[in-house]
Amino acid sequence: MLRIEQLTKRFGANAAVDNVSFTIDKTAMIGVIGASGAGKSTLLRMINRLADASEGTIAFQGRDVTRLTGSARRKWQSECAMIFQQFNLVPRMDVVSNVLHGTLNRRSTFSTLFNLYPTEDIHTAIEILDRLGIADHAPKRAEALSGGQQQRVAIARALMQDPQIILADEPIASLDPMNAQIVMDALRRIHEEDGRMVIANLHTLDTARRYCDRVIGMRMGRVVFDGTPDQLTTGVARDIYGAGAEFSEAATSTDINALAEARHAVTA
Ligand SMILES: Nc1ncnc2c1ncn2[C@@H]1O[C@H](COP(=O)(O)OP(=O)(O)O)[C@@H](O)[C@H]1O
Numbered sequence: 001m002l003r004i005e006q007l008t009k010r011f012g013a014n015a016a017v018d019n020v021s022f023t024i025d026k027t028a029m030i031g032v033i034g035a036s037g038a039g040k041s042t043l044l045r046m047i048n049r050l051a052d053a054s055e056g057t058i059a060f061q062g063r064d065v066t067r068l069t070g071s072a073r074r075k076w077q078s079e080c081a082m083i084f085q086q087f088n089l090v091p092r093m094d095v096v097s098n099v100l101h102g103t104l105n106r107r108s109t110f111s112t113l114f115n116l117y118p119t120e121d122i123h124t125a126i127e128i129l130d131r132l133g134i135a136d137h138a139p140k141r142a143e144a145l146s147g148g149q150q151q152r153v154a155i156a157r158a159l160m161q162d163p164q165i166i167l168a169d170e171p172i173a174s175l176d177p178m179n180a181q182i183v184m185d186a187l188r189r190i191h192e193e194d195g196r197m198v199i200a201n202l203h204t205l206d207t208a209r210r211y212c213d214r215v216i217g218m219r220m221g222r223v224v225f226d227g228t229p230d231q232l233t234t235g236v237a238r239d240i241y242g243a244g245a246e247f248s249e250a251a252t253s254t255d256i257n258a259l260a261e262a263r264h265a266v267t268a
């Protein structure tokens, strides 16, 4: 489905992504982990074509998307929706309008200019918000919502594009453990129920282990691990993060597991 071959992105002399190759054969939920600066965001940005590759190719379902321009590039960008750590909503605009922004790629300049959304699209937006448990917030300004709710609005905006791939760049890095879990659960459910591929850069090991079918570990622009969560042992993690014996899993934990256990204890 998605084939990355010898992909490189250089910023001056620095290779942010350095000769990366991997193939995703079937729709899966993939976690990309690695220390800050490892090249995770640059990799996702190249896939989405927010950044141009210096070398190499990105192909989806046999189609080379590496050098698309103009409307072909925009069409590809709507097929692989991106979600960011900081949500990237329009804060003063209402929630439903933020979600409808996900249809921008296929609307005329005229209707965009005058905020004319087809009724059908408005219904779809509300349905998606409902699915994510936040339909009640539809008329509110985005800035009035909590971080976890805002990230779900961003997911709704992505779903509005009906994308085949969802690219999430550290989607829970700004959230507390409970909201982190809600957002990760939503992404997992979207993957399982809709069959969409999810590729998420994750800053914590436990989240990658818990939610992903496959984990790709990056270090200094290169892929240094590609395997199942089971294969991601503490020793392997130490290599990925380039840490010494002082490496602690706790430093790369969101405490989602701890939260789940605490909840379990309360309900047991
Ligand atoms: N626009 C840019 N200009 C120059 N260097 C950049 C730019 N974006 C990223 N880099 C560099 O590329 C490397 C990888 O960055 P990034 O992809 O953001 O890593 P990560 O997301 O894993 O933290 C870093 O050394 C970073 O400083």
Ligand SMILES: [Mg+2]
Residues within 6 Å of the ligand: 040, 041, 042, 169, 170, 201
């Ligand atoms: Mg990053």
